[in-house]
Amino acid sequence: MATFKAKARAVELLGKGQIADLPTAITELWKNGYDAYAKNLNCKLYLDSYKDNQSPVFLLSDDGFGMSETDINDKWFVLGTDSKARGEKINPAFGLKRRIPMGEKGIGRLSVSYLGPQMLMLTKKKGETANAFLMDWRILDNYNFFLEDLNIPLFAFDSVREFIKKLNESKNSFQTNLKSDNWKEQGKIRNQISTDLQKLKIHKFIEQEVINDFCQKDYHGTTFLIFTPHDQLLDFSSLDRIEFQNDDSINYLRSSLSGLHNDLKNPNKDFETHFLLYDAAGKYDLINDFFTQDEMRTADHWLKGEFDENGFFTGEIKVFNKREKYTFKPNRPPGETPYGPFKIEWGSLEGNKSSSLLNDEEYKIVNEKLKYFGGLYIYRDDFRVLPYGRTETDFLEFEKRRSLGAGYYFFSHRRFIGYIDLSRKRNPKLRDKAGREGFIQNRAYREFRSDLIDFFVDIAKKYLRASSSDDDETLRESQITEIEEKYKKQSAAAKRKNAKTKKAFLEQLNQHEKEIEKLTEEILLLEKSLVNETKKLEINYNVYNDLLGKLNDKKVYLNNIKVQKPQGVNITKRQERQYDDYRKQYHIAENKLKECTKIVDKTRERINVENLKLELNDKYRSHIKYIEKQFQSFQTTTKESFERIQKSLEIEKTQQTEAFVESSKLFGSTAEDKKEDIAAKISGLDKIIEEHVSLIDHLFKGFIKHISNLQIDVDDDFLRGWYQEQNEKLEKRLSDFEELAQLGMSIEIIDHQFNVMYSQMNDAISEIDKYTRRNPELNYSFHQLRNAFQHLEMNYKLLKPLYRTSRRTREVITGNELYSYIKEFFKNEFKRYRIDFSVDDNFKDYEFFSFDSIIKPVFLNLINNAIYWLIPVENRRIRIELINGNIAIMNSGEKIDDNALEDIFALFYTRKKDGRGIGLYLAKKNLNSAGYEIYSTNAKDYNKLNGACFVISKINK
Structure with missing residues (x-):
């Protein structure tokens, strides 16, 4: 009788060979943890700068049920287990609600081989003994092996010491796989496996932070330790944290692993996912900044609704500030769809800030997230289906249509965030490909995709596209003109003001740049004169007083030629360099004046009282004259400015009057006019004056109101700059002050309580210290606790x-x-x-x-x-x-x-x-x-x- 036999390579083909990429492999293993009712699904990459680590180590873990020795032999090592596919129900645990299983083919666990060749699996059920086994997936590259030829040593342990002992025994046992004649043609691979096996070392921090947990009675879960991680994971070792945000491969990993649960639909999930990097500086979570539900729903445009079993959509759409009910019927034969009913929701952001309703800070946050996470995600039973949602996975071809006409085909894959909500029960025919890189392209998927494309085209056509002159105005167009006009007016006014301010600034800079060079030379000469006068045996007060007067004049002059760059004005790099040169020269002149003042102060000690009294009186009168002179200058400038304004108003008055006379010529009365003609001309004249009054109000009312509200103690340039920068700086300052104030109040409130807690904690640590001396195995943990406490104490003192x-x-x-x-x-x-x-x-x-x-x-x-x-x-x-x-x-x-x-x-x-x-x-x-x-x-x-x-x-x- 003929029978099937499986080569060892079959495991490779069903595992690593079926996985599209690293994020997919991680997701498959997290699904298994989710099915095991884990609350925490973690990836941890320990870089070589962390503690006693010499080379990167990758860890993937869950705190689910864990496995017994029987589970490992009868389930984990059995390919294509059918318990999930048959719909066997797993009783909920750990206080969690019943979950719909994510895995179903019984081979997802083999994706662990994608993470790296050398693996140690640790697993434990609550209240039972921990189990572990060592595996090097490269052994499967030997095409001479059958599955039954492999020796994979499995061992149990209940202490760290026992674990280390049995791991060494397992390493020796696994080496027997390498002594077969089957390696004759692949000696290089065998030697590499053998060398890596001998080098395998469990670092102290892994013993303390991982192995020790599995020795605790109530611990439960499964952990995979990868000692030679995938190349993409090793890329982290060559990057500083400052580079993480800009690295494409890391952003790909981040976008793929973020949003694993449908937080856009239901933010209250019962499990957490983390991808933690550990290095000398501590830990960093790579996937903690996905979109929130509020960010999606407060976008410029938003839609929510449901496709029923016949493919009919019913829902609501918001375009800027207006909401409408929206329905859609795809062009398809009557009857139920093969893909089944599903829900959909999305939010879209305008491409330009000038046409968005969001404020600067909101727009900046959402726009930044769209770069990494923008797209339409697909969730099945609230668990993400890859690769949908990745920025490069445009399965509905938004960008292809935009290339045909961005105005007509509004949607861009990277300008909106949304989800499609599927379930295994409602949508059984939308099935994953073998490699988990999307859905099989069967009839259900093709119609699902086709109807969605028509759906988005219809929305763009009815509500969001740019219409031609022959078309009716869309809901977006009916509002966007007003939004953009408002932004343009503000922007244009700011530009005009900026241009004027910039011109005045550059004129001042060009003028005072030459003056300050000359002034610096004069100050140097003055300093030399003061030094010479100081060296004399007897000070001539008249000469000294003359030099003092010159020094005061130089100070006043320097203050008068001080140039400051106005708020919110952009200048070229050349002008920036010119301004920097000016400031440096100003700084030199200012310092030289300070040196001169020091010489005067020293010289003053040698002048008699009578002359000092004269100097005091002279200074008093001089300062009064300076104040009067300053205000006289201000009054002159103000008078000139208002004369200029009055002259401009006279010119405008003449022009507006002439314009009205010209417009009203058609409405003059003639001898032939009848009563109804004159009445019509009166109405026409009234209409013209209304238009002119409206124009005059538009041109001058805001200006007159501004003039009326001017106050002497308000810097108009500063206020204009503040408005032009659209509140950013002041809002940030307010936020900073609020945080500082809140921190101050919090400190005052908790100070007493913290001191009490500190005393209690200090006493407790002292007691633990005594216990630790009698139990050396706790030294490391106690050292970590004490260091953490001391670090908190130092931060508290700050x-x-x-x-x-x-x-x-x-x-x-x-x-x-x-x-x-x-x-x-x-x-x-x-x-x-x-x-x-x-x-x-x-x-x-x-x-x-x-x-x-x-x-x-x-x-x-x-x-x-x-x-x-x-x-x-x-x-x-x-x-x-x-x-x-x-x-x-x-x-x-x-x-x-x-x-x-x-x-x-x-x-x-x-x-x-x-x-x-x-x-x-x-x-x-x-x-x-x-x-x-x-x-x-x-x-x-x-x-x-x-x-x-x-x-x-x-x-x-």
Whole structure:
């Protein structure tokens, strides 16, 4: 009798060979975890910078039922199990509702072979012993093996020690697969498997964070450990986190694994999915920013409804602000469809901000998410069907139709987010392909796709397309003109204002650029004269007073030629360089005047009292004259401006009057006019005046209202800039202030409770410490707990500057203490970015007598900023030295421009992409309150690394 026999390669063909890509493999295994009533479906990639890890390790886990030895032998190792296909019901567990099984072919588990060749599976049922087995999928590449020839050692364990012992035994047992004559033609593969098997090592952190869990009585679930991960996973090792957002392969993985459950329909799911990256800096979740239901439903356009069993759609559509009932009947024969009834919902965003109802922040968020997650997703029983929803999977050919006419075929695959809600029960004929890369293209799928294409074309035609002159206006067009006109008016007004402001700014810049060069030369000569006068044995007061007068004149002149770039005005790179050069020259002149003032202050000590009284009186009179002169200048400018306005209004009045006279010529009375003719002309004349009044109001009423509301203490340029930037900066500032205020209030409320909890936790940790000494196997976990607690404690102390000063006491803080504190706080960042952090001995001996909660956060802020700016450079160094009694904190990153040395301490000033501009402002304020000053400098005496350099000095009172 003939019988079938299966080669070992059949497992490869049914597993890895049937999986389209890495995300599909992960999804298949997560489906199995979901069917096992798991609450947490996780992927964890431990990179080689994490703890004692030497090479990347990938972990895929669920906390579902787990498996016994019998389950593994009778189900996991049996291909094509039919329990799900037969509809056998699994009783719910762990307090969860009954789930509809996702897997049905009995081979999805084999997709684990796609993740990497060398695998260790761990599994455990609650209350039972854990089981494990080791497998190298490359053994299946040997086409000489039959399935029954393979030796896959399975072992049970209940402690970490037992696990390590039995794993080593399993490695030796698995080696027997490599001693067969079947390897004669494939010796290279055999040698590679054998070498990798000998190198296989379970790192300490895996013992503590993974294996130890399986030794706990109540633990349950399944975990796959992959020791040589797929190439796409290894790509993470070559990227910094800063590059994650811009890498195509990572974005592909993110878009494929996001939205696994239909949160767009029902945000309240009973399981979580995470893809966590672990490195020296901690962990990072790759898939935590999918669309929310609100983001879909508040889009510019939205639709929700249902196709019934006959293919008829009934639902509701919203186009901008207007809603309508919408029905659709596809062009198909009467009767039930082969694909069955389903629900659909989507939201679409306008391609241009100028035609969107969303505010700037909302538009920015949704638009950014559309880049990664835009598309129409298909869910079956609330579980995502791949590849639908990926940006490159345009199964309804939206982009193909748009290429024929974007105005007519409105929809773009990447401009909207939506879902189709299917179920196995209602839509049994929409079946997956063998490789899980979409539906089989049977009759049900072809008609499903065809009717959906007609559906979207109909919506675009009726509601959203751009109509020709012969067509009726669509619902979108009836509103978009008003929306765009409003935006255009605001934009045009802002552009006109900007153009005028920019012109005035550039004229000032060109004029004052030459003047400041001349002024700087004059100040240098004045400085030389002051130095010469100071060197004399006897000061001539008249000469001194004359020089002092010149110095004051130079200060006034410098202030008068100060040029500031207006808010919201864009200038070219050449103009930006010109402005930077001007600011540098202004900064030089300003510093030279300060030097002159210091010389005067020193000289003043040698002048007698009588002459000093004369100087005081002269200054008093001079300052009064300066104030009067300033206001006289303002009054002159204001008068000239209003005269200009009056003249413009006179011209406009003449032009509008002449225009009205010209328009009304047709309505003059004649001798032949009858009574009804005159009445008609009166009506016509009234209509013309209404049009002219409306035009005049449109042109001037807003301007007159603006003039009427002007106040002396309001900077009109600033307000215009604020409006032009569409509230962005002020809204962000308000948000920052609210967060700071909320944080402050929260700290005040929880301070007492936290101190009580801290005391209790500290006592508990001390008790655990005693117990740990008697149980060495707990050392690692206790060390992690203590470190985490100390880190929380340090972060808690960072909040101290926000407490009332009555709660604080001064104490001695040494430079060595700060050095240790910084080194410990940033140890992961220093390791990750290979930063050399050092201090000199003088700083180690330095002592602050101040508030611990002010000094430490300042240093942390400065070091944190330094780390950010060091990332792009190769030689990364941070150093702290004590120089001339002052503390210099320097780094080898980007140098601060001379003209920005003071600006960086201003509130909300930032050079970081997503910075808030609060840190340095608070650092300066807090240091000032404690009797210290901080400034940035490029002076070579301090800035020895030629990057950013900050100096902290004690304020001499």
